[in-house]
Amino acid sequence: MRLDVGLVTCLATFSGLAEAFWRLPCRGRAGLARLDPLVDRGKDSPHVHAIHGPDTFSMSADMNSLRDSSCTSCAVTQDRSAYWTPALYFMHENGDTEIVNQVGGMLAYYLLYGHNVTAFPENFQMIAGDTYKRDFKWPIPDPPTSEWSGEETSQAALRQKALGFNCLNYNQAAEPSLGRHFLPNKTYLDEHCTDGVRFEIMFPSCWNGKDVDSHDHKSHVAYPSTVMDGTCPEGYDTRIVSLFYETIWDTYAFKNKKGTFVVSNGDPTGFGYHADFIHGWESGVLEQAVKKCTSLSGRVEDCEVFNIQSEDDQRKCKFEVPTLLKNENVYTHKGGLPNNLAVQYGPAYAGPVSNTTATSTQAAPGASVSASIELSIDLPGIKGHVMLEQSTSKGSTTAPTWTATPTTSYIEQAVTQAVVYVEQKVIVLVDGKGTPLATETGALETVSTVMSTATNVISTVVTTPTAPPAKRDTHRHAHRHVRNGHHH
Incomplete structure (x- = not known):
């Protein structure tokens, strides 16, 4: 550079x-x-x-x-x-x-x-x-x-x-x-x-x-x-x-x-x-x-x-x-972004979810992988239920390639999706008044995996400067x- x-x-x-x-x-x-x-x-x-x-x-x-x-x-x-x-x-x-x-x-x-x-x-x-x-x-x-x-x-x-x-x-x-x-x-x-x-x-x-x-x-x-x-x-x-x-x-x-x-x-x-x-x-x-x-x-x-x-x-x-x-x-930073901030691919609107650790999941070429992390918290001053959806992709990409011609075309392909359900232990440390002081997270453990196949748009070819x-x-x-x- x-x-x-x-x-x-x-x-x-x-x-x-x-x-x-x-x-x-x-x-x-x-x-x-x-x-x-x-x-x-x-x-x-x-x-x-x-x-x-x-x-x-x-x-x-x-x-x-x-x-x-x-x-x-x-x-x-x-x-x-x-x-x-x-x-x-x-x-x-x-x-x-x-x-x-x-x-x-x-x-x-x-x-x-x-x-x-x-x-x-x-x-x-x-x-x-x-x-x-x-x-x-x-x-x-x-x-x-x-x-x-x-x-x-x-x-x-x-x-x-x-x-x-x-x-x-x-x-x-x-x-x-x-x-x-x-x-x-x-x-x-x-x-x-x-x-x-x-x-x-x-x-x-x-x-x-x-x-x-x-x-x-x-x-x-x-x-x-x-x-x-x-x-x-x-x-x-x-x-x-x-x-x-x-x-x-x-x-x-x-x-x-x-x-x-x-x-x-x-x-x-x-x-x-x-x-x-x-x-x-x-x-x-x-x-x-x-x-x-x-x-x-x-x-x-x-x-x-x-x-x-x-x-x-x-x-x-x-x-x-x-x-x-x-x-x-x-x-x-080991195991993810600073503050262990979740990587969220969308296309859904992302949420302010942190203190999660990314995992690598093997998938066949052209397959996409999504992981759901379900967290329940019930402590003095803290009670909640958080669902994190995390997606990654290997092989084919959904990101359009910017080119210089006047039309846009879409490429469809059979895409296999593996929905991986995982559990993660989250410990929230609080003081005597229930005020959060720090958060500790454990490793992700896979609970189950569900496979499905569908025909989706997997790439966009763009044309027009x-x-x-x-x-x-x-x-x-x-x-x-x-x-x-x-x-x-």
């Missing part, structure tokens, strides 16, 4: 109007930990995040605490915002996992799409994506935006189209950003993505004009009609800066190794990829940047508003991991900005 730091810029106009933007490098990673002050405020998060920003990031971080930091892992020193996404792991055949190397930190694009674009208000924060999604019911690949209609223009559809998994091969033409909304399977990655995979996510840029947050950290914002640009829905008429994250993971380092890639939230599909943002820019600076940083180069160095620090200084900025998590190894390729930035790709979309 190489990182080409040569900058390539691309200018584009539409109806005589050019789009301004800047590309914010965050070459340092402030930390890797189970922290998420938006969704899991004041406690540890179920899954690991790769976090960029200030050294005051914590379980209870907010705008004020971020601004009180002494450094940031990003290039512009006046920006103390926090940017974070789930990390990527490789799960070996024996179930052990290790972190995939993150290349070049991350890039946060600030795109000035739309009219009368405003800066984020004080205390603004938001989330993009849904950690529990495991399916995609819309056409693959996306039809031209001019053909979107009906449910395809709904916020539910736009949220999923805001995810991208860009197969990188710097010796070939670049794929379009947001051109593929799922994580390719390992065979495809080994054969085509010699420079890794660039995870991409677009945040909503239409705001209701009053709330700086909401109960789900999403409802106060919405996507414009074509995800990156277009018209805002009724009630979300204020256009804020369009925020777009890119993070490259060195998947090619695992070429020819047996196993699978899994996002840290237990998602091997990519449909549950997500990202978080807490505004922490120094007061007034982002407002100035929106007005003055209108260079089409995208370089933060080309805007006089910004104070730029070196890449070495960016990499030095680290936050202190809280005592609760300080001894947790989030780089490698979403947009002509044309982008490379500091990772050797250039952004091309037009009023009707974000093309690469």
Whole structure:
């Protein structure tokens, strides 16, 4: 894996109007930990995040605490915002996992799409994506935006189209950003993505004009009609800066190794990829940047508003991991993901099930395997019944292969499914008041296996490009900005 730091810029106009933007490098990673002050405020998060920003990031971080930091892992020193996404792991055949190397930190694009674009208000924060999604019911690949209609223009559809998994091969033409909304399977990655995979996510840029947050950290914002640009829905008429994250993971380092890639939230599909943002820019600076940083180069160095620090200084900025998590190894983990988080393939909506251990079950080529783990808990302060459905596949894959022709066809095949019923002992340690302190899990034991055969769609062959390729930035790709979309 190489990182080409040569900058390539691309200018584009539409109806005589050019789009301004800047590309914010965050070459340092402030930390890797189970922290998420938006969704899991004041406690540890179920899954690991790769976090960029200030050294005051914590379980209870907010705008004020971020601004009180002494450094940031990003290039512009006046920006103390926090940017974070789930990390990527490789799960070996024996179930052990290790972190995939993150290349070049991350890039946060600030795109000035739309009219009368405003800066984020004080205390603004938001989330993009849904950690529990495991399916995609819309056409693959996306039809031209001019053909979107009906449910395809709904916020539910736009949220999923805001995810991208860009197969990188710097010796070939670049794929379009947001051109593929799922994580390719390992065979495809080994054969085509010699420079890794660039995870991409677009945040909503239409705001209701009053709330700086909401109960789900999403409802106060919405996507414009074509995800990156277009018209805002009724009630979300204020256009804020369009925020777009890119993070490259060195998947090619695992070429020819047996196993699978899994996002840290237990998602091997990519449909549950997500990202978080807490505004922490120094007061007034982002407002100035929106007005003055209108260079089409995208370089933060080309805007006089910004104070730029070196890449070495960016990499030095680290936050202190809280005592609760300080001894947790989030780089490698035996028998599964950190926190023993369950791997859930879908297509059903995933659940917040953790403290489970993956098992390897042999299946015939072309067969799929699903395991049900049934847990009953009856302790002071805790009573419940949990059913975990876990699926894996060997041989044939259900992940569609992204290709460049105008039709979609489906391949059917007789698929043998082995439903394996297993038991697992779970011990929940509580104090005298019944408050949970820790959880211990035993090994999975197979109770019975039921076999069934059915004819299912086992593969999708996709045909039609979403947009002509044309982008490379500091990772050797250039952004091309037009009023009707974000093309690469």
